[in-house]
Amino acid sequence: MSYTVMINLAVFVGLLFGLMHLASRGFSLSQRVLTSLVLGALLGLVFQMIYGADPAAIKETLAWSNIVGSGYVSLLKMIIMPLILVSMIAAVVKMDEISTLGKIGGTVVAILIGTTILSAVVGIAVANVFGLSADGLTNGARELARAEVLQSRQGVVTDLSFPKIILSFIPQNIFSDLAGSRPTSIIAVVIFGILTGIAGLHVTKDEPEQGRKFREFMETAQSVVMKLVRLVINLTPYGVLSLMTKVTAGSSGSDILDLLSFIVASYVAIALMFVVHGLLLTGFGINTLIYFKKVWPVLTFAFTSRSSAATIPLNVETQIRDLKHHPTIANFSATFGATIGQNGCAGIYPAMLATMIAPTMGIDPLDPTFMLTLVGVVAISSFGIAGIGGGATFAALMVLPAMGLPVVLVALLISIEPLIDMARTALNVNGAMTAGSITNQVLQLDTSQDESAVAPKSQT
Secondary structure (H helix, E strand, C coil), X not given: CCHHHHHHHHHHHHHHHHHHHHHHCCCCHHHHHHHHHHHHHHHHHHHHHHHCCCHHHHHHHHHHHHHHHHHHHHHHHHHHHHHHHHHHHHHHHCCCCCHHHHHHHHHHHHHHHHHHHHHHHHHHHXXXXXXXXXXXXXXXXXXXXXXXHHHHHHHHHXXXXXXXXXXXXCCCCHHHHHCCCCCCHHHHHHHHHHHHHHHHHHHHHHCHHHHHHHHHHHHHHHHHHHHHHHHHHCCHHHHHHHHHHHHHHCCCHHHHHHCHHHHHHHHHHHHHHHHHHHHHHHHCCCCHHHHHHHHHHHHHHHHHHCCCCCCHHHHHHHHHHCCCCCHHHHHHHHHHHCCCCCHHHHHHHHHHHHHHHHHHHCCCCCXXXXXXXXXXXXXXXXXXXXXXXXXXXXXXXXXXXXXXXXXXXXXXXXXXHHHHHHHHHHHHHHHHXXXXXXXXXXXXXXXXXXXXXXXXXXXX
């Protein structure tokens, strides 16, 4: 390790201790997350300015500093499956009517798909307003190499019919799914948890004493898991500092400038969808300003981590504790929102790409038939993202062939994909929490019996 790298790491460690000091001074989690976001961005920019001609120094520094960020993401992934399984079982066994599950699930999925349709409309509109076209893009060596990979993946994607996607949601081996062996493992664990909870309800009906013991056991297990979740979430500022440093220090300025118009258009579309979410929340009587203040740490982590799945624990905990959602609604919306109807990856991105590519194929992107067809294809394909994994790229691989458009052009945006993906992931997560908020407002389920299952809130 060179002296240069040691100095860089000393600065990074100093910032970590600074965040610890803020915690000891009573700064809230939201304030510390915002601080870490700004510090990480500034540190990464400083590295870029100082070592722009020596990328090796940046690479070695990030290899060490990213231990904090990657380690934090790993801890979150570690608790995803236990949280989903225990929370779903505990929530179901507390319900008096099984039919309520259907109402929750149906409402959440309907809102997710509805907002995905709106996001597709926004994506089409913004692409047309900005006049984006694939004609202006240049095929570089990296893009062409990526195109070959995408073409090979297209064959896998096209083999997935809608019935096969639905079947992939059904658990086959719960131990395998708990290990996350499939892209749809999260939904499979949700289904297993629901079925186990329903079985617990039947036990309660037939053998009240055994049912009472099972319910008490699940309540205790949920309390322990939520405690574990809170312990990990308290590490969020440190993880965000590391992740944001990596994002800004590892970005290529030339790549960003080459595709600046697409980046700006993408962020405009994403910002508009955040406004749409806010209008929907307001329409259902929810104070938007208070809502965004409470979910800020969740969105910040989603932005820096680029992982909807890793954000599930923070999403669930925030919905239950800060937004006061029913635990079942929180778990349904967080898990389904990470795999179905993603507003950013499955809605805006493929819609914008299709609109950009259409002129190169002699198609008028303003043709009403083209736009309606595209919106419908996006809505249907948004179910398939969970079946194949891979986020926005795989969403494009499903939508573009269905519209008769070439998928090779997806590779042309590979250089700036991470930069846009940060905002898309934040939008995906906010779409999930919006669905949870609206569902909770519509169904008005009693949460008084669930307070004991939530871990006491940390003061730091």
